[in-house]
Amino acid sequence: MTCAPEKSDERQVTGDSPILRTVARIAVPITVLVSLVIFYQGHNLPGGGFIAGVLVAAAGAMHLLAFGIEKARRRAWWKCSVVGLLIAILTGVWPMLSGQTFMDHTVWHIGSFYLPTATFFDFGVYMIVFGTLMTVFVELGQEEGV
Amino acid sequence: MPTPETSLHLIVFVPFACAALALVTGRSLGRATGGFMVVAALASFVQCILLLVQKSDAGVAHSIVPWIEALNIQLAFRGDSFGLFFAMIVSGIGTLVGIYSCSYIPKLDPGRVGRYYAALIAFMGAMLGVALADDLILLFVFWEITSITSFMLIGFWYEKDDGRRGAMTALQVTALGGLAMMVGFVMIGVVCDTFSLSELQTSTQLQSTLAGSALFVPALLLMLAGAFTKSAQWPFHFWLPNAMVAPTPVSTYLHAATMVKAGIFLVGRMLPIFGGAEWWSPIVATAGLITFALGAYQAFHETDLKAILARTTLSTLGLVMFLYGINAASQDAVQILNHAVYKGALFLIVGIVEHATHTRDIRELTGLRHNMPRTFLLCVVAALSMAGLPPMFGFVAKESLYGALLDNEVLHQTPALQWFVIAICVLSNAFIFAVSFKIILGVFCGKPSAKAGHAHEAGLGLLFSPAVLVAIVIGVGAAAVTHGPQNLLNGFSSSTHAHAHVALIPDFKNPGPLLLSLTTIALGVGIYVARTRVGAVQVAIRDAIPTMQSLWDQFMDTITTVATAFANHWQNGSLRWYFTGTWLFVSTLGVFALYRGGIGIDNVPLSLAGAPWYGVALCGLLIIAAVAVARATTRIAAAIAITATGYLTALLFVVYRSPDIVLTQILIETVSTIFVLLILYFMPAWKPDKLLPAGRLMNVVVASIVGVVMFLFTVVATSDQFRETRNLAGSYLTRAYADANGHNAVNVIIVDFRAIDTTGEITVLVVVGLLIYGLLRSRRTMT
Structure with a gap:
């Protein structure tokens, strides 16, 4: 889909605000980092895949508003959510191979470090939330009105 | 060498793996994807034979893996001879169809070829699963996979209207029947406390439990609904001719050799369980006989070659069903194999003819013999087998059939019925005889028509598969001079004491079958000679009677009309209407929960004494913001006010110390605001609703009910009293770490x-x- 520039400058998300750009250059990476931290600490402290996913999507939205939709448009964001769903379901199917029930999570101990298998599931949620929200942002951002 | 148990799993699951591979690699391999089909089918075929050989030494292979233990459902497979026989047909013809497909499927978008083979191979795996499953639920699962994959295969030419229509009809009929069958299976499982097919077949105790149960007749009828729809028995026969829009390899595989036989196969499996029922013979035999006669009769006036074959297929399916109905199960292996072989060959030959001439209409085809001599030769053998002439397998099978009808115990009880049935069978076979000659003489002999003139002989890739089948037709027929085929086929039958008589040389001491055969041939010749007149009468009758297809279409139209009216009424697009419905329902649930829980609001202390002042202040602001939303006159104002309520709610959670919800609430608010901003531009101008006073009153009532109920519910749910009764939170909190x-x-x-x-x-x-x-x-x- 192509859109004529004279039509799009008003309606489409073009990203022509220098202030927003300057802020976004710093804020977007920080937000992404924070989202990862929130994802990581979700097991014991407030956080988790869903919130972290929303946060990183917010970062994506900020990027989109600041730098325009062109870059984001080229990616197939829905693939991200489909992959996330696959990860989540595979995490559930995995224990079935060793005779346990669907979604029977365990905790892996690697030295003093421990990793619950539920983390993978949570990561799937993270990707799904991110992918779906980005899909919606990008698709809505491209609308031209009737 | 895998153990027999592993072999069973490999037979069924390797095709599914190959289907996945075909789907993934189809894009790059193109037409060569068919190789997966050939390999998977051949591997399964060889393993079936090995299992059959091992069976005589090591007994029947039986593998049970627990699946859903709570419901008694197992991943159970069993390689008994009837199952293996069916699996061999599926995989054997699968191999041939795979080879044929490689040359048949035209150059298409490569992704599409991959999808085609993936569906075809998955279908094969599912059919093998149906053949070997020893658990009713497992059988049902595979059964439904065949319905779905066949839907995809019939709808291969999905650009065409009739392609989509044929696929839809087939899916609707077979899936509906499949679901009915599942209910029947569940009934059996509930009564007998097991889904194991072999247990049900062998344990007389279970059978008598089932027979004594009130669910016996419903279970029987539902099971038959599944079998009849799948095997296209009257009155569900109409989907099969419509499904002929599929590519020819698909028609060969699904609609001649395998899938339509699944219903028959199921009935054969169920015969030991239900065969003694009072209702069995009347229902199964009647439906079978009607299908048999109707198919043969209608085949004669069709003009499309594939439709002709489809009708004759119906006819044979009906015949086997009828044989099960009169407890003549000994015949099943003979008739199934006979039909699979010659009909498979004929379908493939029709595919070749269509490939060469781009038509299947017999009115446009004559004299193909000159340009396609090899195809003609193959067609003659296959069609003669269909006609039932010696020395083909078809002749042997027909003799065997007549012998069985003359000796049948069920029919012997009423001689009048027996002669009626025999007369119907002879007449139907005579029609099929005439149809066979219509194909041989009409399509291949005479002067070449315009389309036949440009025809060219097919290559080896296309001729190989029908040639193999034709070789079997002659081979089995010729081998029937000895007792070899008889012993083999009786061993394959679903009946444990099969006694079908299979011999090429007629028994002249007992000339009944031979005389019936001769009568059939005489009648058939008569029908063929009078073909124009017979055809005209048939067409006149056809046009006068509503077909099952039109009835079905009306039925589906009615469903659509009702559904549309329902949807238009309830889904009228008014947001207020949806809100009213949703929230009133939620409130009703809330009231119900409060009522059931028996917790009264009276005992909950309501006081603001312990609340901090800033909490109360936040609540006040929230109320103001909510009123602002309702009173807003522009969209942007409403959006801002809504965002304000969201952030205020988040602050309220700060007061009550739940960081999780604060975080979520803030983020959700932010993201929703972005959404609102993105769509705000495209929203239509804000128009205040002009509501009637009654409408306003209605809104007030709904809002008040919802508000009050939600308030009560929240208050009660967070009260100490509630926590004492149902302490879910406590158990979760302790278990979370433990x-x-x-x-x-x-x-x-x-x-x-x-x-x-x-x-x-x-x-x-x-x-x-x-x-x-x-x-x-x-x-x-x-x-």
Whole structure:
């Protein structure tokens, strides 16, 4: 889909605000980092895949508003959510191979470090939330009105 | 060498793996993807033979893996001879169809070829599963996979209207029957406390339990609904001719050799369980006989070659069903194999003819013999077998059939009925005889028509598969001079004491079958000679009577009309109407829960004494913001006010110290604000509603009810009293660390304790994302 520039400058998300750009250059990476931290600490402290996913999507939205939709448009964001769903379901199917029930999570101990298998599931949620929200942002951002 | 148990699994599951491979690699391999089909089918075929050989020494292979233990459902497979026989037909013809497909399927978009083979191979795996499953639920699962994959295969030419229509009809009929069958299976499982097919077949105790149960007749009828729809028995026969829009290899495989035989196969499996029922013979034999006669009769006036073959297929399916109905199960292996072989060959030959001439209409085809001599030769043998002439397998099978009818015990009880049945059979076979000669003489002999003139002989890739089948037709027929085929086929029968008489040389001491054969041939010749007149009468009759297809179409139209009216009434597009419905329902649930829980509001102390002043102040601001939303006159104002309520709510959670919800609430608010901003531009101008006073009153009532109920519900649910009665939170909090090693109970619940719920939710989320993507994209490309 192509859109004529004279039509799009008003309606489409073009990203022509220098202030927003300057802020976004710093804020977007920080937000992404924070989202990862929130994802990581979700097991014991407030956080988790869903919130972290929303946060990183917010970062994506900020990027989109600041730098325009062109870059984001080229990616197939829905693939991200489909992959996330696959990860989540595979995490559930995995224990079935060793005779346990669907979604029977365990905790892996690697030295003093421990990793619950539920983390993978949570990561799937993270990707799904991110992918779906980005899909919606990008698709809505491209609308031209009737 | 794999053990017999592993072999069973390999036979069924390797095709599914190959289907996945075909799907993935189809794009790059193109037409060569058919190799997967050939390899998978051949591997399964060889293993079936090995299992059959081992069976005599080591007994029947039986593998049971627990699946859903709580419901007694197992991944059970069993390689008994009838199952293996069916599996051999499926995999054997699968191999041939795979080879044939490689040359037949035209050069298409490569992804599409991959999809075609993936569906075809998965279909084969599912058919093998049906053949070997020893658990009713497992059988049902495979059964439904065959319905779905066949839907995809019939709809291969989905650009065409009749392609989609044929696929839809087939799916509707067979899936509906399959679901009915599942209910029947569940009934059997409930009564007998097992889904194991072999147990049900062998244990007389279970059988008498089932026979004594009130669910016996419903279970029987539902099971038959599944079998009849799948095997296209009257009155569900109409989907099969419509399904002929599929590519010819698919028609060969699904609609001649395998899938339509699944219903017969099921009935054969169920015969030991239900065969003694009072209702068995009347229902099964009647439906079978009607299908048999109707198919043969209608085949004669069709003009499309594939439709002709489809009708004769119906006829044979009906015949086997009828034989089960009169407890002549000994015949099944003979008739099934005979039909699979000659009909498979004929379908493939029709495919070749269509490939060469681009038509299947017998009115446009004559004299193909000159340009396609090899195809002609193959066709003659296959069609003669269909006609039932010696020395073909078809002749042997027909002799065997007549012998069985003359000796049948069920029919012997009423001689008049027996002669009626024999007369119908002879007449039907005479029609099929005439049809066979219509194909041989009409299509291949005489002067070449315009289309036949440009025809060219097919290559080896196309001729190989029908040639193999034709070789079997002659081979089995010739071998029937000895007792070899008889012993072999009786061993394959679903009946444990099969006694079918299979011999090429007629028994002249007992000339009944031979005389009936001769009568059939005489009648057949008569019908063929008078073909124009017979055809005209048939067409006149056909046009006068409503067909099952038109009745079915009316039925489906009615369903659509009702559904549309229902949807238009309830889904009228008014947001207020949806809100009213949703919230009133939720409130009713809330009231019900409060009522059932028996917790009164009277005992809950309501006081603001312990609340901090800033909490109360926040609540006040929230109320103001909410009023602002309702009173807003522009969209942007409403959006700002809504955002304000969201952030105020988040602050309220700060007061009550739940950091999780604060975080979520703030983020959700932010993201929703972005949404609102993105769509605000496209919203229509804000028009205040002009509501009638009654409408306003209605809104006030609904709002008040919802508000009051939600308030009561929240107050009660958070009260100490409630916590004492149902302390879910406590148990989750302790278990979160003990079981899942996590301190954040909320997250542990989401990703661990209630992970299956979450899976459902994230699936919805993904689907919603895809829908938005698809809808908005398609709207943009359209404009």
